[in-house]
Amino acid sequence: MDDSGIIIRTGDADDWPAVFELLSFAFHEQGTPEARDSEGSVVEPERTLVVQDGDAIVGHTAAFTRELTVPGAIVPAAHVSLVSVAPTHKRRGLLTRMMHRQLRDIAAAGREPIATLWASETKIYPRFGYGPAARRLHMEIMMREVRPPAGLAPGSADRLRLVEPKDAIAELAKVYERVRPERTGWSSRDDRWWRYVLADLESQREGATSLHGLVYDTPKGPTGYALWRTKDRWNRHGPDSEVQVREVVADDPVAYAALWNFLLTIDLARSATVSFAAVDEPLQYLVDEPRRLGSALSDGLWIRITDLPKALAARSYAAPVDVVLEVTDPLLEQNTGRWRLTAGPDGGATCRPTTDPADLACTVLELGSAYLGATSLAALAAAGTVRELTPGTLRRASVAFGWHRMPNPTEVF
CATH class of the missing domain: 3.30.1050.10 (SCP2 sterol-binding domain)
Known part of the structure; x- marks a missing residue:
């Protein structure tokens, strides 16, 4: 194959529709206009690399400008994402060329001492010096088989309040920012990123409801929140719905326990799934049957020191x-x-x-x-x-x- 006409260049805003089409094809997704616009809202064109063969875009990688909480500190970290090569151009060294150039650019800029990513295939990124730095815990909880943590105490001045997540960004962000300095592996979220995280596209719900929000209020203000969906199911025994927990963020153990009490006692639900729990998630020590949490490990963040x-x-x-x-x-x-x-x-x-x-x-x-x-x-x-x-x-x-x-x-x- 003649690769003499293939170039790698810095991207620009006009590339995004073609890039989104490439990514949708590569990741086996049916891309929609709303998904294209939502994903594009956080892309920084000047931090993208595009592989171009003639008029066609056949490769892409991007970095987002965010911070990452590390042990005892918050550091600037290049958040690498949107990496793909067209299937017609595989095994030609294009991914290697992109990743090498990206890492050299990050190092030369001198702003970000580390880069981080989620690996679609874990055998790829060690070739570029990325190491598996954090695992995540999945849970498939049998709700009727565990005794939930304690809820709100009788007579407490605290309360739980349902919110529309996108309308409560200021409150959610306040809690998130208070907790973030102590939670290794958390990324910064400015308003743009909050809007992206809470975009809640119908095409990505897989039959579940829209995103729900719950805030734990105290007389001094909110100290916790939870984000979740439900997926309606019934079987011959009756209701069998699933609670899909997205985030539980709490500034203190009381709020944490009360939020989980709410999530694990939702009517008509029999199971709850959690995809982003910590390996040492406190919930494991608050229930009477931890085996019924159905815990399993997988990889999470990969770190490359630049x-x-x-x-x-x-x-x-x-x-x-x-x-x-x-x-x-x-x-x-x-x-x-x-x-x-x-x-x-x-x-x-x-x-x-x-x-x-x-x-x-x-x-x-x-x-x-x-x-x-x-x-x-x-x-x-x-x-x-x-x-x-x-x-x-x-x-x-x-x-x-x-x-x-x-x-x-x-x-x-």
Whole structure:
């Protein structure tokens, strides 16, 4: 095949209709005009790359400008998405060319020390240095088989209030922003992103209702909210509806328990599904039959470090550490070398180049995997991808890279 006429260029706003058609075909979706407009509302054309063969757009990738909560900090992170190559142009190296250029552009801009994505196929992105950094918990809850958490206490001044989600963005955002600094794996949401998250397109409901909202009110203001749908079902035994839980965000345990009490006692429903729970989701410790939560794990966020010293210095650490890392990065060569990572009792860190002997050796992928505190360096060492060069260093570094709460990937972007 002659690829001499194929170019990769920065996209522009006029590309979006053709790009949306490409993405809809690649992801086996029946794209609608409302879906095209909704998705397009968050696309930043200047941060897209387009592969063009003659007049046809045959490849695409994008990055969104958002922040990500990491252990002890909020950092700018390139949110990579909308990646695809036309089936007529597979196996020609176009995806590799796009991803390499995108990562080099992110690194050269110097604003975002990490990139993050959700992987459609998990075998693809390790080739570009992305490591699996956070898993998510799925739940298929047998509602009649678990005793729900406690609801509102009798005589409480607090109350639950139904809302139309799109009309309550200010209230939802207030709670979300109060909780976000402590929830590793959460992304920032400006008004544009809130409108996108709550777009609620009928074509994407798969027979369920529109999105419902619930706010937990206190005399001092809202401290929690829940978003969910229901899917009507009946069988020979009677009602068998499903509650599809989208988000439960709470600033305190009382609000959290009351929101889940409401969701797990909805009339005519017999099951509830949750797709974005944390591995250490508190609900697991509030019900009497945790096995009936039907929990299962899958991958969530993948992290690629683009500026190693800035990324490692940006997050906090769970314990003091002083370790020399020997890192290999075949794509972003400025990350390759020996780096001394030092963190004190307050968790604050520095990361500087050094000529001292290395204590641990790995590639940039392993550091991305460990970056959010969920993947243990010791586990990676057991897999043979991290090497301990100074005895005793692995244990201390593994503890330091951990965190007191598991990350909670809560939104596919």
